[in-house]
Amino acid sequence: MADDELLRTLEDAFESVQHGAQTRPVSVTLPTPLADAFRALADAGVVDSVSEATTRALLDTLQSQIIGLRLDALYAEEPDARPDEEAIAALAARAGVQLP
Amino acid sequence: MTVTVVLDGQGLHAWAQRRPPRDVVALMEVLRRAGSSRVLVPSVVLVEALRGDARDAPLDRAQRETTVLEQLPVDLAREAAGLRRGVGTSAVDAVVAATAVQGGAAYVVTSDPSDLAALLDRATPPVDTVVVRV
Numbered sequence: 001m002a003d004d005e006l007l008r009t010l011e012d013a014f015e016s017v018q019h020g021a022q023t024r025p026v027s028v029t030l031p032t033p034l035a036d037a038f039r040a041l042a043d044a045g046v047v048d049s050v051s052e053a054t055t056r057a058l059l060d061t062l063q064s065q066i067i068g069l070r071l072d073a074l075y076a077e078e079p080d081a082r083p084d085e086e087a088i089a090a091l092a093a094r095a096g097v098q099l100p
Numbered sequence: 101m102t103v104t105v106v107l108d109g110q111g112l113h114a115w116a117q118r119r120p121p122r123d124v125v126a127l128m129e130v131l132r133r134a135g136s137s138r139v140l141v142p143s144v145v146l147v148e149a150l151r152g153d154a155r156d157a158p159l160d161r162a163q164r165e166t167t168v169l170e171q172l173p174v175d176l177a178r179e180a181a182g183l184r185r186g187v188g189t190s191a192v193d194a195v196v197a198a199t200a201v202q203g204g205a206a207y208v209v210t211s212d213p214s215d216l217a218a219l220l221d222r223a224t225p226p227v228d229t230v231v232v233r234v
Contacts (some may be wrong), residue, residue, distance in 0.1 A: 015164045052231040060102045060136040066165050067139075074119065083120055083126035091123070092130045095206035097103055097229045099133045 007069040015061055017055070028054070102136040103157045104205040107166065108216070109149035111209030112141055114234040116162035121234050127207060139166040140203055142195050172202065172209045176185045176202055189215040207232055 013021075038050045047053040075082045092099050105127065107115065114122035114124045129134040141163065150156050164185045176198050178206060183193035183201070197219035207228065210216045220229050 008185065011164050018167060020156050057136070060138055063139060063165075063167075064132050064135050064137045065130050067137065070165065071128055071132060074125070078119055081122075081125060083122055083129055087122070087126045088129045088133070091230075091232075092133075095103075095130075096137075096228065097134060097206055098101070098128055099130065100135070 003069055003072060007073070010062060010066050010069065014059070014066060017059055023051075043085065101134065103131055103134040103207075104138040104140060104200075104203050105131065105207045105209060106140045106142070106196055107145070107206045108193065108208070108210040108212070109145045109193060110211035111232075112145065112149050112159060112162055112166070114209065115139075115166075116158040118158070123232055124234060127209065127232055129216055138203070140199055140205070141166045141168045142172070142192075142199050143168050143170050144172065144192050144195050145152065148192060154156060181221045185222075187215075187218050187222065194219055197223075201227055205216050205229050209213045209234055 035050070038047065038053055041047045041053070043050050089099070111124075112122050115128070120128070125134060132140070146163075146168070149159060160164055172195065176195070180191070180198035183197050184191065189212075190206035193210075193215050196208060196210065199205070200220065201223045204227075206210075208216050208220070208229055209232045211234050213231045217233050220227055221229070
């Protein structure tokens with residue numbers, strides 16, 4: 001799938017989820033302690049459900065992927081739009097964001 | 101860690117541009133590299149951002165890539181009112197600031213950095229939200 005097509009697919013998915021898309025049960029494999037921890041959080045009422053917490057986490061990951069594809073498209077078209085590493089690091093540091 | 105950003109109307113305009121301002125691109129690089137992010141747009145900012153004609157097309161696309169908060173809960177409205185008291189900023193700016201406070205936002209992107217900074221300074225407990233100017 002071309003990046004532009006992938007971006008549109010991801011945008012469609014992202015937007016649909018925001019507007020209450022249908023759900024379906026899927027099987028995912030999680031580390032047992034993580035699954036147990038979120039079950040305990042759900043039982044304690046801290047999170048609505050494991051499904052809800054998982055959806056939120058996946059949506060946050062999807063957001064970053066969409067941004068990344070947008071940036072890649074921008075840099076492909078206008079290479080000099082790429083910010084320098086110092087500017088990125090400085091902006092992250094100002095907010096205390098630790099980047100990998 | 102999920103990195104949260106709140107956009108005001110001009111912040112949304114900036115991200116919608118074919119070539120966004122350099123600081124906005126750098127910020128979006130931070131979000132990409134963080135691997136987990138939220139870009140929040142309180143729906144009330146669309147009142148200022150949208151023009152109601154064909155010029156909205158880039159904004160429509162940018163909006164699809166963000167989380168538009170369609171509800172304004174009473175507790176958030178109260179927080180906005182509290183931040184705004186004595187500051188004299190617009191109600192929309194106050195909602196943007198309150199959204200940042202309640203959402204634990206790391207950044208706010210705005211064309212009114214002084215107003216947003218003044219609002220965020222009134223948050224209790226204090227917040228470390230970084231104001232990015234466009």
